[in-house]
Structures are given as structure tokens and as C-alpha cells.
Amino acid sequence: MAKYAARRVVGLVPTVLLLLFLVVVMIELIPGDIIDLILEEKFAKDDAGRVTLQRELGLDRPLPLRYAEYSLGVVRGDFGESMWTKQPVSHLILGRAGVTIEIGVLSIVIGSVIGIGIGTVSAVRQDSLLDYVLRSAAILGISVPTFVLATAVVVFPAIWWGVAPSLRYVSPAEDLVRHLQIIALPSLVLGISLAATLMRLTRTTMLEVLRQDYIRTAHAKGIRASRVVMGHALKNAMIPVITLLGLQIAFLIGGSVIIEAVFAIPGVGRLLLGAIASRDYPVVQGIVVILGLFVMATNLLIDLSYAWLDPRIRYA
Amino acid sequence: MEFTRRKPLGAFGGVVMVVLVLMAIFADVVVPFDPMAHSPDVLRGPSAQHVAGTDQFGRDVMSRIILGGRTSLYVGLAVTVLSLIPAIALGMASAFFGGWVDYALQRLVDTVQSIPYLIMLIATMVVLGPSLTNVVVALAFRRAITESRVMRGATMSIMNQTYVEAARAIGSTDTRIMVRHLVPNIMPTVIVIASIGFGGVILAEASLSFLGYGVPPPTPSWGGMLAADGRAYMYAAPWMLIAPATALALVVFGVNMFGDALRDVLDPRMRGTS
Numbered sequence: 001m002a003k004y005a006a007r008r009v010v011g012l013v014p015t016v017l018l019l020l021f022l023v024v025v026m027i028e029l030i031p032g033d034i035i036d037l038i039l040e041e042k043f044a045k046d047d048a049g050r051v052t053l054q055r056e057l058g059l060d061r062p063l064p065l066r067y068a069e070y071s072l073g074v075v076r077g078d079f080g081e082s083m084w085t086k087q088p089v090s091h092l093i094l095g096r097a098g099v100t101i102e103i104g105v106l107s108i109v110i111g112s113v114i115g116i117g118i119g120t121v122s123a124v125r126q127d128s129l130l131d132y133v134l135r136s137a138a139i140l141g142i143s144v145p146t147f148v149l150a151t152a153v154v155v156f157p158a159i160w161w162g163v164a165p166s167l168r169y170v171s172p173a174e175d176l177v178r179h180l181q182i183i184a185l186p187s188l189v190l191g192i193s194l195a196a197t198l199m200r201l202t203r204t205t206m207l208e209v210l211r212q213d214y215i216r217t218a219h220a221k222g223i224r225a226s227r228v229v230m231g232h233a234l235k236n237a238m239i240p241v242i243t244l245l246g247l248q249i250a251f252l253i254g255g256s257v258i259i260e261a262v263f264a265i266p267g268v269g270r271l272l273l274g275a276i277a278s279r280d281y282p283v284v285q286g287i288v289v290i291l292g293l294f295v296m297a298t299n300l301l302i303d304l305s306y307a308w309l310d311p312r313i314r315y316a
Numbered sequence: 317m318e319f320t321r322r323k324p325l326g327a328f329g330g331v332v333m334v335v336l337v338l339m340a341i342f343a344d345v346v347v348p349f350d351p352m353a354h355s356p357d358v359l360r361g362p363s364a365q366h367v368a369g370t371d372q373f374g375r376d377v378m379s380r381i382i383l384g385g386r387t388s389l390y391v392g393l394a395v396t397v398l399s400l401i402p403a404i405a406l407g408m409a410s411a412f413f414g415g416w417v418d419y420a421l422q423r424l425v426d427t428v429q430s431i432p433y434l435i436m437l438i439a440t441m442v443v444l445g446p447s448l449t450n451v452v453v454a455l456a457f458r459r460a461i462t463e464s465r466v467m468r469g470a471t472m473s474i475m476n477q478t479y480v481e482a483a484r485a486i487g488s489t490d491t492r493i494m495v496r497h498l499v500p501n502i503m504p505t506v507i508v509i510a511s512i513g514f515g516g517v518i519l520a521e522a523s524l525s526f527l528g529y530g531v532p533p534p535t536p537s538w539g540g541m542l543a544a545d546g547r548a549y550m551y552a553a554p555w556m557l558i559a560p561a562t563a564l565a566l567v568v569f570g571v572n573m574f575g576d577a578l579r580d581v582l583d584p585r586m587r588g589t590s
Contacts, residue, residue: 018427029443139325143569145519147526148542148561155550155557254434258523272435273527276442288439292430299430 004307012296019292020074023285024067027057056083057281070285079286084278089286093268099169100267103187103259104252108245110191111198116234116241118195119202124229126207134199141196146255150189150262169266186259193255194248201244205237212236239306246302250295326577332570340386351379351536362555369555377541377556381563384536387448388567391521391531394452396510399459404506406460407467408498411475412490421464428461434523441529448531455520463509470505471498511578515571522564538564 054060058069073079079089122134170178209215210233218228257269264270268287275283348365354373362369369377410421428436440454474480474497483493524530525539533540541560550557 014423015426015430018423019430022427026439026443139572140565140569143515143572144561144565145522145526145568147523147539148565151542151550151557152561155554158551159554250429250432253432254523257434257438258527261527272438276438276529284439284442288431288435291432291435292427295430295432296426 001308005304008300008303012300015296016293017071019289019296020071021067023289024063024070026285026288027059027281028063074289079289080282082275082283083280089283092271092283093286093290096266096268096271098267099183099265100256100260100269103183103190103256103265103267106183106187107190107194107252110188111194112245114191115195115198116202116238119199120206120229120234122199122203123206123210135203138196138199141192142200146189146193147258147262149192150186150259153185153189154262169264182263183265186263186265190252190255190259194252197248198241198244202237202241205240206233209233209237243302243306246298249298253291253295325573329570329572329574329577332567333574336385336389336567336570339382340389343382343386348376348379351375351383352534369553369559377559380536380541381538381560384538384541384560385563385567387531387535387537388518388521388564391448391452391455392514392517392571395455395459395517396514398452398456399463399513400506400510402460403463404467404499404502406464407469408471408494408502410464411468411471412494412498418468422468425461425465428458433458433520434527437520437524438527438529441524446529446532448535451521451524451530454524455517459513459517463513466505466509467502470502474498474501477501508575508578511571511575515568515575518564518571519568 051060058066061069070080077090079093081088082092085092118134118138122131125131168182170182172179215228215233218232219225223232253269256267257272259265260267260269261273268291272284272287274280275287352375354375357370360370406421406425410418431439436458437454440457441450444450444454480493480497483497488496521530521537522539522542525537526543528543530539531537538560542557542564545556
């Protein structure tokens with residue numbers, strides 16, 4: 001197991017190096033007129049200003065050198081500093097990560113409970129009216145984009161009952177209860193989007209598992225039906241569902257950018273959109289690297305848990 | 317007909333797609349009003365004249381939705397076609413040559429896939445600058461990389477077939493094997509991938525426009541209608557939001573259903589994987 005883990009971690013090295021390379025090259029690809037725009041906004045638009053800007057973006061040094069410097073910086077946790085506020089990028093991201101992680105975790109919990117729950121019910125009651133209703137709802141859930149759902153959640157209560165959710169963010173330090181109230185709705189919206197996908201896969205794998213011999217044996221032994229479903233079937237149906245959940249992490253990150261924009265939540269997503277709007281490239285680079293590493297780490301954990309659950313993978 | 321009976325939802329999806337295509341082709345004829353024309357009737361609710369109301373400039377919302385459908389369809393088609401060619405080339409090269417070529421290409425795919433979809437799209441749009449063509453390029457690039465992995469898998473399974481071995485034995489060149497044997501045999505996978513991905517592309521374009529990095533105004537796009545104007549007037553004129561949202565959800569739902577049904581018919585092994 002340790003050997004397999006080591007091999008997988010070493011296998012990530014070229015991918016990480018390539019990610020860093022792409023992020024460094026990204027700066028190179030910025031069109032010249034944007035450089036002029038930054039110059040107009042920030043520096044005197046003369047040759048001296050251009051030289052200063054080029055130095056800040058590191059464009060005065062050859063690409064291999066910049067690549068090496070950036071990579072070594074990342075290893076030390078140094079992602080450079082914001083072009084406007086001069087704050088270290090790592091501090092900016094850390095300061096915003098809390099609420100994004102909170103909403104992410106909460107939406108995974110909500111999404112799993114709803115998705116796996118409904119998927120199980122749907123499988124146990126296969127082809128009943130309930131099954132059809134639940135499945136249609138799930139497909140509709142996949143078809144309605146996150147931002148439409150999020151906007152609807154804000155608009156409809158306002159039209160029907162004249163109540164609008166507060167879009168003024170409150171930090172947990174200020175007022176914990178208000179804070180939880182504010183992040184509940186975005187987490188729910190993101191969770192529902194996630195639930196639809198999870199529900200469909202849970203239903204499919206549960207149907208397969210419910211047909212296995214050991215389920216019939218369990219029934220024959222006189223074990224209560226609820227225990228057969230929860231203890232025997234669900235446990236075995238969970239492996240592909242957990243994989244999918246891991247793969248949905250990247251989807252959640254994209255979704256959080258949208259959710260944070262709709263609900264005015266000051267998380268990493270808003271930081272990214274703001275940095276892009278103000279052309280704060282070091283911040284954009286830092287966020288892309290951190291999110292990329294995060295997704296790689298999640299995928300690695302899924303692979304390792306798989307190898308741990310199924311020894312055949314380790315020796316393949 | 318058999319298809320309609322066995323896959324009612326898929327057939328419904330097919331109808332939605334046909335309507336969308338017809339609407340896009342005949343948009344200039346079927347629009348009740350000029351979608352760009354301002355009028356003094358601003359922010360009017362739905363009526364017999366303006367089925368979906370008017371926006372803050374007095375433009376007819378229904379007409380803008382019809383034209384927005386053209387944008388969505390154009391992006392969907394262009395991205396699907398443009399991404400398939402490099403995806404097939406990349407995936408096939410990776411599987412066919414194997415060894416270090418495969419290793420290098422797959423690490424590239426790993427890297428690109430580690431960057432969350434939407435974030436990579438926004439970053440690409442920032443580098444390319446806003447335009448309809450650039451939206452297509454950004455989406456097609458990302459999709460090509462993602463799809464190439466499926467193409468690689470499909471190629472690998474075909475390379476084990478005896479007819480490929482036979483072709484090699486009689487001295488066929490690499491190019492001949494690829495063009496005559498591999499490409500035609502991965503076509504079912506290609507069609508399935510394209511139809512399943514189509515809805516995702518339309519959704520991604522809408523999400524990009526929603527965040528302000530998609531199709532630039534004044535070109536009507538559903539995402540754009542939902543984002544800036546729709547949200548600014550969401551309390552005073554909710555139809556500006558509800559109408560494009562309904563259009564978008566209906567089309568994505570229809571496309572997904574159609575893709576699902578097509579997959580079940582063409583490639584039963586992939587049933588229930590998404």
C-alpha cells in the first residue's frame with residue numbers, strides 16, 4: 001500500500017510542474033493592449049512606467065528563470081504579492097478560503113444526504129410513481145443551471161411573500177447565527193445541484209447491488225428489509241458514488257464562483273473574479289495553482305481509498 | 317417511431333432541439349419585433365403583444381430569447397465540431413503511439429483537468445479578450461482536452477481487435493490503419509460524446525455570459541440576459557429573468573434527454589454512467 005501511494009505521489013510531480021508552467025506562461029500570453037490598460041490605470045504611461053510594470057510582472061527576465069523562481073516560491077508557500085494592494089497572495093487567499101470551504105463542506109453534506117437518500121428510495125421503489133417523480137426532479141435539477149436556481153431562490157420569495165434573503169455578508173466573528181443563516185441558502189443551492197447527479201448514480205448502482213445473491217441471502221435469513229437496504233446494499237453501492245463525489249469537487253469550485261457572485265459572499269470565488277476584473281495577475285495565478293493542487297490532492301485521495309478498498313488496484 | 321415509444325423523454329428532447337434549430341434558422345422571420353429596437357414601452361409585463369414582456373429599453377424579450385437561442389445553438393455546434401477534431405487526433409495519437417508520447421500527452425490532460433472548468437474558461441477568456449469567437453475557442457480548447465481521454469480509451473479497445481492486427485500483418489501503414497480502421501470504429505463513441513456534451517457547452521456559455529466573460533453585448537445570449545439586465549430588474553420586471561431562464565432550462569433539459577436516449581440506443585455499455 002505504501003509503495004502504491006509513493007508511486008502515485010511521484011507520478012504527480014510532472015503534472016504539478018506542468019501546471020506551474022502553464023500559469024507562468026499565462027502572463028506571457030496577456031495581450032499587449034492590456035499591458036497598456038494597466039499602465040494607464042496604475043503607472044505613468046511612459047517608458048519608465050512600462051519598465052516598472054514589466055519588472056513587477058517579471059517579464060524582464062527570461063521565461064525559464066521566471067518559471068524556476070515561481071516554482072521555488074510555491075514550494076515555500078510564496079505566491080508573490082498583489083499588484084494593487086501589495087499584500088502577499090497567500091494571505092489574500094487564506095483570508096477568503098474559510099467561507100468558501102464552509103459552503104463547500106455544507107453543500108457536500110446537503111447534497112450527499114439528499115442525493116443518496118433519494119437515490120436509495122428511488123431504487124428500492126423502482127418503477128413506482130414515486131420513482132418517476134424523483135427521477136424527473138433529478139433530471140430537472142441537472143438541467144437548471146446553478147446560477148438560475150440561485151437567482152430563483154432570491155427572486156421568487158420576494159415576489160410571492162415579499163421577503164428577500166439578506167445579501168449583506170456577516171462574518172462568523174461578528175455574529176455566528178447570522179453568519180450561518182447567510183451561508184445556509186447558498187449551500188442549499190449548491191447542494192441541490194450536487195444532489196441531482198449523486199441521486200442518479202446512487203439509483204443505478206443500488207439497482208445493481210439489490211440484484212446480487214447476498215442481498216437475497218440476507219432477505220432469506222429474515223433480516224429486516226430496512227437493515228438489508230442500509231447495512232448490506234447501500235454500503236456496497238457507495239464506492240462509485242464516493243468516486244463521483246470526489247470528481248464533483250472541481251464542479252463545486254466552479255459553482256462556488258457563481259454562488260459567491262449571486263449571494264455576495266466574500267470567498268475565493270469573488271476574490272478571483274475581482275482579481276480578474278482588476279487585472280491582478282499574481283492573485284489569479286495563485287488561485288489557479290492552489291485550486292489545481294487541491295483538485296489533484298482530492299483525486300489522489302480517491303485513488304488511494306480505492307486501492308485500500310480493492311487490493312486488485314494496488315498490484316495492477 | 318419506435319424511438320418515440322421507447323424513449324418518450326428522448327423524443328421530447330429531439331423535438332426541443334428541432335424547434336431550437338428551426339428558430340435559429342428562421343430567427344429573422346419569426347421574431348415578432350426587432351430584438352435590438354428600443355421603444356417607449358419599457359418594463360411592460362407579458363401581454364398578447366409582448367408574450368414575454370419588454371425590458372428596460374422597451375425591447376421585446378421574446379424576440380431577444382429567439383435570437384439568444386441562435387447564439388446558444390451556434391456556440392454549441394461550433395464548440396462540439398471544433399473540439400472533436402483535436403480530441404480525436406490527441407486521443408488516437410496517445411493510444412496509437414503509446415510509450416513516452418502517451419505519457420507526455422496524458423500528463424498534459426491531467427494538468428488541464430486539474431484546473432476547475434469554469435475557472436479555466438474565465439482565465440482563457442481574459443487572455444483572449446471578449447468576443448463570440450473567443451468563447452467558442454475557449455470552450456473548444458477545454459473540451460478537446462477532456463474528450464481526448466475518452467477517444468484514447470475508445471482507440472485502445474479497438475487496437476486490440478484482430479482486424480487491426482490483420483491490417484498490420486498485411487503491411488498497412490500507420491496512417492492507413494488510423495484512417496481506415498480506427499477513425500470509423502470510434503465514431504459511435506464520438507457521436508455519443510458529442511450529444512452528451514452539447515448541453516454542457518450551452519450551459520457553460522450561459523454561465524460565462526452570466527459572469528460577464530461570455531458573448532459581449534449587444535448580441536443577445538440567454539446567460540447575458542439573465543445576468544446583467546435580468547438581475548438589475550429582477551423585482552420590478554421578473555419576466556426578464558423568468559423567460560430566458562425557462563428557455564435555457566428547457567433546452568438543456570431537452571438536449572440532455574436526447575443525448576441520454578441516443579446513448580442508450582447507440583452504446584448500451586455507457587448507460588447510466590453520467
